[in-house]
Amino acid sequence: xxxxxxxxxxxxxxxxxxxxxxxxxxxxxxxxxxxxxxxxxxxxxxxxxxxxxxxxxxxxxxxxxxxxxxxxxxxxxxxxxxxxxxxxxxxxxxxxxxxxxxxxxxxxxxxxxxxxxxxxxxxxxxxxxxxxxxxxxxxxxxxxxxxxxxxxxxxxxxxxxxxxxxxxxxxxxxxxxxxxxxxxxxxxxxxxxxxxxxxxxxxxxxxxxxxxxxxxxxxxxxxxxxxxxxxxxxxxxxxxxxxxxxxxxxxxxxxxxxxxxxxxxxxxxxxxxxxxxxxxxxxxxxxxxxxxxxxxxxxxxxxxxxxxxxxxxxxxxxxxxxxxxxxxxxx
Numbered sequence: 001x002x003x004x005x006x007x008x009x010x011x012x013x014x015x016x017x018x019x020x021x022x023x024x025x026x027x028x029x030x031x032x033x034x035x036x037x038x039x040x041x042x043x044x045x046x047x048x049x050x051x052x053x054x055x056x057x058x059x060x061x062x063x064x065x066x067x068x069x070x071x072x073x074x075x076x077x078x079x080x081x082x083x084x085x086x087x088x089x090x091x092x093x094x095x096x097x098x099x100x101x102x103x104x105x106x107x108x109x110x111x112x113x114x115x116x117x118x119x120x121x122x123x124x125x126x127x128x129x130x131x132x133x134x135x136x137x138x139x140x141x142x143x144x145x146x147x148x149x150x151x152x153x154x155x156x157x158x159x160x161x162x163x164x165x166x167x168x169x170x171x172x173x174x175x176x177x178x179x180x181x182x183x184x185x186x187x188x189x190x191x192x193x194x195x196x197x198x199x200x201x202x203x204x205x206x207x208x209x210x211x212x213x214x215x216x217x218x219x220x221x222x223x224x225x226x227x228x229x230x231x232x233x234x235x236x237x238x239x240x241x242x243x244x245x246x247x248x249x250x251x252x253x254x255x256x257x258x259x260x261x262x263x264x265x266x267x268x269x270x271x272x273x274x275x276x277x278x279x280x281x282x283x284x285x286x287x288x289x290x291x292x293x294x295x296x297x298x299x300x301x302x303x304x305x306x307x308x309x310x311x312x313x314x315x316x317x318x319x320x321x322x323x324x325x326x327x328x329x330x331x
Contacts, residue, residue, distance in 0.1 A: 024048065025058035053188075053240045061119075120151050124166055127151035130281045131303070133257075138163075142182065145171040147201075147257055148302070149278035168278060169201035171212075171258060185221060189238035192217045198230075199255060203274065207238040210254040218243065262300050262308065269294040269316050273309075273330070280305040282326025291316045291330075 028045055031037060037045070049056045121127065126146055128134055134146045139156040146152065150168020161182040163172070174182045176195025184191040186202040189209060196214025200207060209218050211230040218236050219227035225242055234246040235254060256263040262279070264272060270292030277284050279302045286292070294316045300308035306328060313320045313330055321329040 021052075021054050021058045022062070025055065025062045028059055029062045120166055123153055124151035125154045127166075128168070130277070131279050131305075140177065140180070140182075141175045143173040145258060147171075147278070165200050165202050167202065167204075169199060169257065171197070171199040171255065173197045186238070188221050188240060189243070190219050190221055192219070205239070208235060209238070210235040210249060210251075212251055212255065256299070257302065260302050262302055263298075265297045266295045267297070268292060269296050269312065272296055272298075272312060276305050276308060279303075280309075280326075280328070282328060284309070284328045285330065287329060287331040288318060291318055 028048065031041060032045060049059060126134065126136060126144075128146050128148055128150050130149045132148055136144045136146060138144055138154070138161075140161050142161075144152070144163070147169040150170060151166040152170060153164040153166060155162040155164070159180055161177070161180050163170075163182075163184045165184060165186040170184075172182070172184065172193075174193055174195050174197070178194045182193050182195070184200050186200050186207040186209075187204060188202075189200075189207045191198065191200060191209055193214065193216045196216055197212040198214075198216050199210045199212070201209075209216070209230070211232055211234055213232050215232075216230050217227050218230060218238070219225075220238065220243060228236055228243050228246060230236060230246055233248055233251060235249045236246050237244040253263045253265070262275065264275075270286070270289070273284060273286060273292075296312055296315050298308070298312065298315075300311065306322065309328055309330065310320050318330045321331070323329065
């Protein structure tokens with residue numbers, strides 16, 4: 001992805017973040033944080049944010065980092081490190097903003113691989129590690145099964161029954177209550193029910209919602225377009241572009257993970273590997289992404305992800321090397 005100058009408001013000096021989306025988000029953060037942006041700048045920012053779901057996520061992450069008191073204190077201390085001045089330069093607020101940008105950039109470069117996990121732990125009420133699975137009772141008496149490497153945040157105050165799926169997959173068996181709808185929000189979708197059993201998966205690129213029994217209404221997170229009502233045995237996929245048509249899926253396939261199995265039919269190799277990462281505590285590296293589009297089918301035990309990887313690699317014509325420390329390399 002090439003970074004366009006139009007994506008960067010104002011003068012960014014010579015600084016460029018290596019990730020173009022983060023680079024633009026950092027520039028917008030600096031341009032907007034003092035609250036004096038003109039209407040044209042605000043309109044341009046809103047258009048940039050709407051143009052790609054990654055933009056909003058990157059800006060929100062930069063804003064979280066920029067708001068850290070430790071970062072601001074370090075920025076101010078750095079501005080004073082060259083010694084006291086009788087009078088601050090007229091451009092000191094601008095300099096501090098760009099020093100804050102640089103400090104946030106360094107933080108993002110060094111800590112970006114760790115920050116999402118830290119933020120996830122901060123925001124989640126319940127989460128599971130790779131290969132783990134938990135069954136939980138919710139405050140209203142409903143039951144939730146949280147799959148491996150998954151996280152949720154709950155809001156059950158003042159009569160609300162709201163769940164936000166932050167990552168992974170969860171199955172819900174909801175206690176009926178027509179006066180209090182049960183809602184689940186994921187990356188691109190919202191699900192509303194009064195009492196039923198269904199599963200929601202979110203991986204950052206798409207959400208998948210499967211209904212086991214009862215009825216649910218699935219809408220887009222941005223409320224754009226009509227909602228879709230599912231019948232038992234149907235699944236819908238939600239992305240930034242909208243909702244797919246409902247398709248029929250066998251429950252023993254869609255919910256096989258509850259029984260400790262991963263069942264799939266003609267799925268892209270890359271997608272299957274991404275799913276298996278949730279069940280493996282080590283690191284899986286794919287060196288040949290030319291095989292990502294290979295369609296594969298199978299049924300594998302989730303307690304042996306390396307065995308599944310070896311079998312799948314053989315189907316796709318790839319080799320598997322397992323290194324010390326739990327590193328698996330597919331090439």
